[in-house]
Amino acid sequence: MQAAVVTGASSGIGRATAALLVEHGWRVFGTVRTEAQAEELSTTLGPGIIPLRFDLRDGPAIARAAELVAAALGADRLAGLVNNAGLAHFGPLALQPIDDWQAQIDVNLTGTLRVVQAFLPLLGADRRRNGPPGRIVNISSVSGRITLPFTSGYAASKHGLEALSDAMRRELAIYGIRTILIQPGAVRTPIWDKVDRPDDERFADGDFGRLFAGFKTAFAAAGEKALPSGRFATLVHRALTTRNPRPRYALMRGRLAHWTLPRLLPDHLLDRILIRQFGLSRGTR
Numbered sequence: 001m002q003a004a005v006v007t008g009a010s011s012g013i014g015r016a017t018a019a020l021l022v023e024h025g026w027r028v029f030g031t032v033r034t035e036a037q038a039e040e041l042s043t044t045l046g047p048g049i050i051p052l053r054f055d056l057r058d059g060p061a062i063a064r065a066a067e068l069v070a071a072a073l074g075a076d077r078l079a080g081l082v083n084n085a086g087l088a089h090f091g092p093l094a095l096q097p098i099d100d101w102q103a104q105i106d107v108n109l110t111g112t113l114r115v116v117q118a119f120l121p122l123l124g125a126d127r128r129r130n131g132p133p134g135r136i137v138n139i140s141s142v143s144g145r146i147t148l149p150f151t152s153g154y155a156a157s158k159h160g161l162e163a164l165s166d167a168m169r170r171e172l173a174i175y176g177i178r179t180i181l182i183q184p185g186a187v188r189t190p191i192w193d194k195v196d197r198p199d200d201e202r203f204a205d206g207d208f209g210r211l212f213a214g215f216k217t218a219f220a221a222a223g224e225k226a227l228p229s230g231r232f233a234t235l236v237h238r239a240l241t242t243r244n245p246r247p248r249y250a251l252m253r254g255r256l257a258h259w260t261l262p263r264l265l266p267d268h269l270l271d272r273i274l275i276r277q278f279g280l281s282r283g284t285r
C-alpha cells in the first residue's frame with residue numbers, strides 16, 4: 001500500500017486530496033492542528049487516514065510527526081508528500097502589521113521547507129529504505145507568478161515557494177525525488193471565509209480603506225466562481241502517479257485573462273491595467 005503525507009487536511013484542498021487518496025487505497029497521514037480536527041478526520045475518512053498533529057511553525061513537533069510516520073512505514077519509503085497547508089492575510093502593504101506579513105512567509109514558505117527537511121529521509125534520502133523514491137507536490141497559487149495589489153505577503157510567500165520548488169526539483173534529483181508544483185486559481189474552500197478579518201477595520205480610515213474594501217468585495221465575487229477543491233485533489237493524484245509528471249500544473253477558470261495574458265504583458269502595461277482596475281491611480285483616494 002502506498003503512503004502519503006498531506007499537510008492541512010482539516011479542510012479545502014488538503015481534505016479533498018486526503019479523501020481521494022484514501023479512496024484510491026493509499027494510506028494517508030493527514031496533518032491537522034487540534035485534537036478535535038484529528039477525531040473528525042478519522043471519523044469521516046475511516047481507517048485509511050492517520051491524523052498527525054502539528055503547526056507548520058513548530059519544527060520539533062514536525063520532527064516528532066516524522067518519527068511516527070517512520071515507525072508506521074517500517075522499512076518502506078513514503079510515496080508522496082503533499083505540501084498544501086497555507087494561509088492568506090491580505091491588506092495594504094503600507095499598513096499591514098509585520099506579524100501578519102511574516103506569518104504567511106513562516107507558514108507558506110519556511111513551513112514547507114521544515115516539513116520537507118523532516119520527511120526527506122522517508123522519501124528517499126535514507127537509501128536503506130525500500131521502494132521507489134517518493135514525490136513531493138507543493139501547492140502554490142496563481143499568486144506565485146502574478147501579484148495583485150493588497151496580496152503582497154501572500155504573493156511573496158508563493159513566489160518564494162516557486163523558487164524553493166525549482167531548487168527542490170534540481171537538488172533532490174540526487175535522490176530521484178521529483179517535485180511537482182500546482183498553481184491553482186480560485187478554489188472553493190474555507191480560505192475565502194478567512195480573508196475578511198475582524199481587525200481589517202484598522203485599514204478603514206487610511207488612503208487605502210475604500211480601495212481595500214473594494215478589493216475584498218471583488219475577491220469574494222471571484223470566490224463564487226471558484227473551481228471545486230475536488231479538481232485539485234484529482235490533479236494532485238495525477239502528479240503523484242503519472243509516469244512523467246510536469247514540473248508545474250496551472251489550473252483555473254478564465255485562464256487567458258488571469259494567467260496567460262498577465263504573464264505575457266510587459267510589466268509597465270500590466271501595472272497600468274491593475275492600477276486602473278483597483279482604483280489606485282495617483283491622486284485617487
Ligand SMILES: NC(=O)c1ccc[n+]([C@@H]2O[C@H](COP(=O)([O-])OP(=O)(O)OC[C@H]3O[C@@H](n4cnc5c(N)ncnc54)[C@H](OP(=O)(O)O)[C@@H]3O)[C@@H](O)[C@H]2O)c1
Nearest residue numbers: 008010011012013033055056085086141186187189190191
Ligand atoms: N482556495 C483558493 O482559492 C486557493 C488558491 C490558490 C492556492 N491556494 C492554496 O491552497 C492551499 C490550501 O488552501 P485551501 O484553499 O484549501 O484553504 P483552507 O481550507 O483554509 O485550508 C488550509 C489548511 O492549512 C492549514 N493551516 C493553516 N495554517 C497552518 C499552520 N500554521 N500550520 C499547519 N496547518 C496550517 C489549515 O489548518 P486549520 O484548519 O487548523 O487552520 C487548513 O487545514 C494553500 O496553500 C493555499 O494558499 C488556495
